[in-house]
Amino acid sequence: MKIGLLLSLISLNAFALDCGDIPEGKVVRLDQGSGSLTKAAVQDQDGIGSCFANQGALMLQAIIPGNPNLSYLNLGLYYATDKTLKDRRAKGDKTYTRNLTGTNGQVTAVGSGIYTGNTCDTINAALDRQKATNGGVLCKAEDVALEHSFFKGDNNFLDDGDVQEKSLAQASRYMNAYQKTFGNVEDGERRQGQREKADQFKIALNRFVKNSGDAYFSKKCSENNPEVVMTAIENALSRALNDNPQCISGKALSTVGPCQNFGQMGEMLAMGGTTKNSKVAFIQNSKSRASTKKAISPLFQIKSGLPDFMNGLSSALAKSDGLKGTPADKEKFAKMIVSSISPKDMNNIKSDYDRIALNKMDDCKASNVLSYFKDKKDFLEKAKKDVVLCNYSELLNSASELAGTMPAKSFKNMSGFVDFITDKAGLKYDDAIMSLIANDCSPEKRIALPLTLKCERRGFVLDSSDFRGNNISPKAVGMIKENRARIMANMTENRAVGIDICSKFWKEPNYDFHKEDAKTKLNTCGNAGPHGFHAVTAIGYRCKNNRIQYLAQNSWGPNWKLENKEFEIEEGKIWMDEDRMFKNTLNLNYITP
Structure with a gap:
């Protein structure tokens, strides 16, 4: 499609542009037919605030050969460790959790390593990591238990219990407790005495798990269940x-x-x-x-x-x-x-x-690894009576609570979880967390990004001066036309486009972020709910009633709905009128291989 021809055929009616040369009823979708996202999972960021990483993972999936589902947790962790957490720890903050107040007023500890960022910076952090390691850096979602455990056969995400948020938060709390006790390996904070104590803890825990675990599994996995x-x-x-x-x-x-x-x-x-x-x-x-x-x-x-x-x-x-x-x-x-x-x-x-009958217990053991650690009677109470482990009650409690938050089959055997609660918890945040949630993502399985990849973040900056009644400024018209053409051109190349929005208009369809006074707009959107400022991914467009609508894939699960019936929702994806979307767009993210 020639962009110049497209621009010349678009006409303006108040804030709504007609379809131009796009025929009525035409539909373009990357998630259907031969589109690059036909295998894409409908993700659920599950309370962790990873929408930029969700968006980035989907955009990368569209350009990588084979279009595999990529781990948004993996992607978000790179940005956090190299940017957010690095800055915080340089300022003396040694913890991996931060308190956030939810809409109910309760404080929830969130794994801060996932919570913030923007899409292009997140993708660039993965590229920087790849250049430093000379190898693939991205895991497939199927190799990250904390994501894959909730996928159905059709790849939709069905976690209704905020398991990701709870698991990451509890893992972060455990790392805080571990490094408070034994120091941080990467920062060179471990003193000789701390190293010796860490070794003693590891030896004692492995010994205890070996003795107690064998008896636990022997009983658990030999029980007849008619x-x-x-x-x-x-x-x-x-x-x-x-x-x-x-x-x-x-x-x-x-x-x-x-x-x-x-x-x-x-x-x-x-x-x-x-x-x-x-x-x-x-x-x-x-x-x-x-x-x-x-x-x-x-x-x-x-x-x-x-x-x-x-x-x-x-x-x-x-x-x-x-x-x-x-x-x-x-x-x-x-x-x-x-x-x-x-x-x-x-x-x-x-x-x-x-x-x-045949004494084949591997699958049973894998199903009960975490059950053993969260079992207060068989693990926690007995471990606290051990002559060495009795000195580490806080760590044992935290480890047991972590086991209680994670999916049942996160580990095939005991060693993965024991490695985390002994050695891995002292490493860098992303390395430690990935060892916990993605023990199937070995280095040879990791996917390499094209080193020529570029991500461009374009601000959609307008203000109240661009709106006078139903009229809008030539600047606003030009920005809408330019980005419409660019979005459609990207989709012609089977590439998804990231859209950062103020999602307040999903609840109040007439809300206009750009028309609001500059002194109040950020506060208004920020207080519009837990995801006022939000990132979604454009994966299609259509002409309906002579108006363009964009199909955006959200990251709140396939069962997400809106009380407002003015928007059409398809299993976690939303059709948005072009004028409403651009009235509330903050940035657009474009990616090229």
């Missing part, structure tokens, strides 16, 4: 009923002729309520259900493989006292139920069978 099999059978029975509608009369189960076993099995398995796949509510019968569970438990002694286990399960059901009919009918019915078990439920059964 509920997994019971749930699979109950789900299968529901599907079998749906496949045999002749056995359902109204809301009741038929117990006549070939359908008689449905009533008996339904009572025995006791689903206790309807599900979305179920047409009936089964009767709760604890006695018959307990009998079934008792029949399942011995099956885990079958060591010859899962097929033999499933054959044993079918035989156990066929022999149930609750079934009526001939032995052949019972066997046929039991096989039908077992064959109806879903692939998901079969995976759960296999996992339990491998763990119990």
Whole structure:
């Protein structure tokens, strides 16, 4: 598209420009078709204030070959360590947390290493790090447990519990406590006595974890849990009923002729309520259900493989006292139920069978690494009785609290978490945190940025003098036209554009940041909510009713909604009218490879 032609065809009507040469109904999106962001996750910054890093990660994803989801936590940490935290620590502030007052008036300790920055400075910090290390610097989101743990199969982020904010804040608190006790390795603050104490703490903790952890996992991972099999059978029975509608009369189960076993099995398995796949509510019968569970438990002694286990399960059901009919009918019915078990439920059964019958406990151990550390009885109380560890109650408490905030499968084994709470917590902030949240992001997996990459931050500076009633100044018109053309030209090249806005207009559509008096506008926007000043990413545009609208991807999760119905929201993405968007735009960020 020729920019000059585009500019010549745009006309002005008050503050609203028409579509120019963009046909009515035309839609351009980077997240559809052959667009560069079809695999992009709808992120959720989750209370950590990382919107500039979220924006930067999305812009970089659009230009990197293969368009992998990139870690915004990784990107934000580089900026923080090299800029924000470096400046703070140079001024004598040795802590990695700061207190922020939320809208409810409560003070929340936030990992300050993520909280601030702007997009181009954040990207440039990663480039500087790459030039200094001569290697890739960016992790894929899939290798950062604190991000990836919440992705569904369609890559949408579904963390509703502020786990990232809580984990980073608690990790920062732990680092504060650790470095207060043992000094900071990178700053050369460790004295000889501190180094010796740190070594003693490490040796004692490793010894304690080895002895106590083995016993914990041996008990935790060898327990038989017949509920997994019971749930699979109950789900299968529901599907079998749906496949045999002749056995359902109204809301009741038929117990006549070939359908008689449905009533008996339904009572025995006791689903206790309807599900979305179920047409009936089964009767709760604890006695018959307990009998079934008792029949399942011995099956885990079958060591010859899962097929033999499933054959044993079918035989156990066929022999149930609750079934009526001939032995052949019972066997046929039991096989039908077992064959109806879903692939998901079969995976759960296999996992339990491998763990119990075949003693394959690695997955169970990985699922319970953090459970061990947050367990007050098995870890905390016993550790405090150790002759060395008893001197470090504050650290042990903080480590246990950190384990309680993190996703369950953040570590495959104990060593990653133990390394953090012994050695890694004394390193630079980003190195330490990445070792905690991204132990799968090895150096050879890290992605290199193009060294020719450039990020340009263009201020969208207007004031009340540019607005007189419904008229706007030639300066404002020129800025809108120029940036419209540039945004569209970037999208033609499959590149996303960063837009820094005052999001107050999402709640009050008629709000105009630029028209407000210069003495009050910053304060007004800053107090518009937790994200008054905000960064989003333009990933599409369209002509609708002869007006341009831009599609921006937000970073507040796919379930984000607005009470105001004037904006169209699509799973965390928002369509914004051009005039409203530019009335509240502070900066635009453009990136070129």
